[in-house]
Structure formats: C-alpha cells, structure tokens
Amino acid sequence: MSEVSNDREYRRRALAKIHIAKKELGLSDEDYRELVRSAVPGKESAADLTDGELRQLLDRLAQLGWRARLPRVAERPLPPMVWKARELWLQLYRAGKVQNPSWASLGRFAKRMTGVGDLRSLDVKQATVIIEALKRWLERAG
Template structure:
C-alpha cells in the first residue's frame, strides 16, 4: 500500500500537470528529463517524486493554500484579489492564482496566509497593488 507521503506527492504532481497545462507528451518528457529512464510518476520512488515536484516549482507551479471554511476571507482580501487580477490582465503579474498573491502579501507584510492579514497589513498590500497598477498603466477604482 502506498504511503501517505507518496499519495500526497502523486496528487500534487497531477494537480501541477493540470494547472501548468501540460500535454500528456510534455508531462512524460518532463518526468524523463527529471528522472532519466522513467516516464511515469507511478514508477518513481519517494525521493524521485520530490525531485519531480521540485521541477514543477522551478516551472512556477505552487500548491494552492487550503481554504478554511471557519475563517472566510475578509473584504479587504477580495479587494487585493481584484487588483491582482487587474495586474494580471495588464501583463504585470505572471501568475493570477491566490498563492501568488499570498506570496506577494508575505513579501510586503511578513504574513503569508491571506486569512490572517490584519486591517493594517491588508491596507499595505492594497496600497502597494494600487501603486503597481498605476505604474502598469491601469486604473484603480
């Protein structure tokens, strides 16, 4: 029976394949390039699975933050998300996902979980995004 670690790694690998939009052929080629002689994630040992996940990270994939139903996202976070997506539409941001916004917020405030942003932290993030949007030529509301 597969270990819990192995099961989670395989799940992440298949999610990354989908989110990166890899074709079956590109996916198999990526496995082969990462672990020569192998072209299926099922054939990889735990260390090789981690190598493949590391490869996905270098391609820009990041796992999504788990949603916590007990703690909904504050309205200020939704405002930051809206600005983030405007920046994405202008081409100023490469990754429209929540995880990318969370990494930006962490660089700005030190808080990586968007649900845990205080009002002060959220204001810092929103103002930084507004300034970035102005520099990118977009309009803020």
Template structure:
C-alpha cells in the same frame, strides 16, 4: 463463493491511496507555482533522478513536495488555515495584485501587502471580514493602478475584456516597460521577447496560446522587468 467470503469487507491499499494523493499534490503545486515543463522536469531529476512523477515512490514524491514548499507553495488545507479570505472579491483582488506585481506597479506580492492595501481602501481590518457590497471599491482601485501602469482593463470602446485579452494585454504592458527601460529593442513583439528573453516558444502550443499560457509568460517577463530596472517597481 462461501457466505463468509461474500461478507468479507473490501480491502483498501492505504499506501497506494497515499501515493495517489501525493501525486495529485505534485501536479497541483506545479500548476500553482507556474513551473514550465523544463523547470518541473529538472526539479524531478534533482530530487529523484527521474523525469516523471508517475515513476516516483512515496518518499521521492515527498522530496519533490518539499522542494515545492521551499519555493513557497502551500497545500489548500494549509492556505485555509492561514485565515486568508477566499470569497470572490478576495480571489479577484489577489489575482490582480499578483499581476500588478508582475507589471511592476507593486513591490510586494504577499497576502500581507494586499491586506494592507485593502485596509486603506475599505477601512476594514481584515479582507476576510470585508462586505461583498464594498468589493467594487477595492477592485476599481486595483484596476486604476493597472491603467496607470499601461495595462488596459477595457477595450477602446469600453467593452469588458475577456480573460485571455487581459492576460495578453498584461504581457504587452510589461514588454512596453522593458522597451522603455532599454532592456529590449523597440521593434520586439511579444513572441520575440518571449523567446529571446524567457526561452518560451509561443508557437509551440498545439491549440494556440491560452490565458494560462499568457499568465506564465507574464510571470516570466515580470521577472525580467524587475531584474532589468528595479527602480521601475512602485512601492504600493
């Protein structure tokens, strides 16, 4: 090899880099929107005529991302630009707030509604400015709302529950409300409700149900609760 060839800088395929970045965004958006496999494949088919993002061109991936953005998804860089608090307290509060919406204990799952609630609890204008030492007050207020809604935050002996136990308990609490409003029979289990109401087969996972699986189920059951009896949804 000649010296001039050896010194030649490596070439980068910018088009391929762009495509890989967009493909990664598609998979991130799918997870963050909590799309089940059927919904995801349908969106791909609607926008591109294909069922695998890996087969899509840059233009087709852009169309799929446009569809996700229409559903409210924002890339991480866009979320950071909004000024939303991203410290541990805020992330935990946000996760609880969304779960409480699924449970029907709050009506509005938006960041603005969470900010308003946090302001009442902490006396701080913005959650991003809140002192971490005050986090317990906000989290405990959210947990108290969960308990009032029938979603236990600790075990009967006072033990802290694992994430999967909390997510499973959330599904059970939503099911209890569906039973209470007469939407489903009193003898339905989580597995029966998942399949008959949401078309989710809880036995289909290879290694058992995970916390993420229960999170997806809670979202699906929460939609059914709001559709069945909007009056059960509180206005926090």
C-alpha cells in the same frame, strides 16, 4: 483499510498535489522535469518515485513557495480586504503586468511584501500594505 490501500491513497494524493503545484507555480514540462531531477537525481517523472521520494519532491516544491490548500471545510473565510487585493491583482493581470492570476501567486506577492503568505492570516495593516502597493502598481501601469 489495508496498508497497501493506504500507500495507494498517499501516492494518489501526493501525485495530485505535485501536479497542482506544477500548474500553480507555472512550471513548463522542461522546468518540471528538471525540478524532479534536482529533488531526486536519476528520475524525471513523479510517477517513477517511491513514497519517500514523493515526500522529497513535495518538500522541494514547498521550498519554492508552493503550499497545499486547506480542505474546504478547514478554510476560514477571506476578509473583505483580501478580496479587494484579489480584484486589484486581477486588474494587473488583465493589464498584462502580472503573469499568473492565481491565488497562490497573489499569496507569494503578499509574502514578499509582508512576510505573510497565507492571505487568511493577514491583519488589517498587512492587507493595507498589499492593497496600496497594488494600487500604486496599477497607477504606474496606466
């Protein structure tokens, strides 16, 4: 594969990641353009960025808490306790107490509660902390 093809492939993947991050972080178009401007002054669209600037924007998205998902073949199965937390998270979403039902949003909640944002890496104690917090929140929500 030529260097030009590699550059195109990197660019395609980087742009895809950026747009996935925008969606998962729940950024409006205005917020997204402001984010691009803050990461790369003078630019408003990822399409206008060089490869190095795309890396800068991806770094900025990581600072905001977004993490690219692992390829499916590399994913470890989620423990049953994580599925329980997910169900409670979705109940809170249906009750109008959580704005974003995504796995990424639950991961950010887990990170605030335990310091561990990768749900696959939670131990039993950490998962219990999250589940109990979600149960209490759901009780308060009625």
